[in-house]
Amino acid sequence: MTDRPVIAGVDGSDDALKAVRWATSEAARRHARLTLLLVNDDPARAEYAQQAVQKAARACTAQEPGIEVVSEVAEGHPVEELLRRSEHAQMLVLGARGHGGFTDALLGGVSTAVATHAACPVxxxxRSIPTSVGPVVVGVDGSASSTRALEFAFESAARTSAELVVLQAWHEEGLLTELIPAPDPEQVQREVERSVTEQTAQLREQHPQVRTREVVLHEHPVAALTNAARDARLLVVGHRGRGGFETLFLGSVASGVLHHAPCPVAVVRMP
Structure with a gap:
């Protein structure tokens, strides 16, 4: 068992409980300790906070009786505390929306902020019930961030014995316009297909048990990844791809799929 835990954020919401269940299965696969963390910024809710983490812990042990679960209520600002904990975690798992959200169309502020700044994958x-079938889908674009996402996706597919779909989408205003000023669609398609094969070559050798399928689409990346994620168990994206400005901000593709993809989304940033 590794010393770095899988941490699941708890706040008593249904979304958080779904995230806890997903984290329980992942921690069991990783042979890792699962930490259930509720960050309480209101002393008047102390009793409720304790009840919420205890309820979540009971759900974990019922799901995976042999797993080591640590329940904790911490005081402070939720985003700041989760970011601090991310420096010593394998992974943070959060619900898309917790208490205090406005509409389903907007990703919860805590989830967005943590996915933007966390030191570990988030x-x-x-809200939809995560599936334990279907492929792992990863979006790539040849950037260093997507390379790290690809490594994470291969590891996830190996742990779950899932097929891995490696997807790169391109469009005229996208990533290859700098390389091909007046692109011919057929030429671009061939170049991107070759690039995807090169990006996956070493990892395919390292993970021969993982069935891989490479997909290149002439489409906007957010739309392509969202559609591919409809039947997926996990969608993996890099924190930032090509064309980004600063590492402090979440990339447009990562932000887009976080808002629209129906399956769990892993955002992976460079160490």
Whole structure:
């Protein structure tokens, strides 16, 4: 068992409980300790906070009786505390929306902020019930961030014995316009297909048990990844791809799929 835990954020909401269940399965696969963390910024809710983490812990042990679960209520600002904990975690798992949200169309402020700044991979679990079937889907674009996402996706597919779909989408205003000023669609398609094969070559050798399928689409990346995620167990994206400005901000593709993808989304940033 590794010393770095899987941490699941708890706040008593249904979304958080779905995230806890997903985190329980992931911690069991990783042979990792699961920490259930509720960050309480209101002393008047102390009793409720304790009840919420205890309820979540009971759900975990009922799901995976042999797993080590640590329940904790911490005082402070939720985003700041989760970011601090991310420095010593394998992964943070959060619900897409917790208490205090306005509409389902907007991703919860805590989830967005943590996915933007966390030191470890962050998985955001949406309201729909996560599936344990279907492929792992990863979006790539040849950037360093997507390379790290690809490594994470291969590891996830290996742990779950899932097929891995490696997807790169391109469009005229996208990533390859700098390389091909007046792109011919057929030429661009061939170049991107070759690039995807090169990006996956070493990892396919390292993970021969993982069935991989490479997909290149002439489409906007957010739309392509969202559609591919409809039957997926997990969608993996890099924190930032090509064309980003600063590492402090979440990339447009990562932000887009966090808002729209129906399955759990893992946002992976560079170490």
């Amino acid at each position: 998985v955001v679990v949406r």
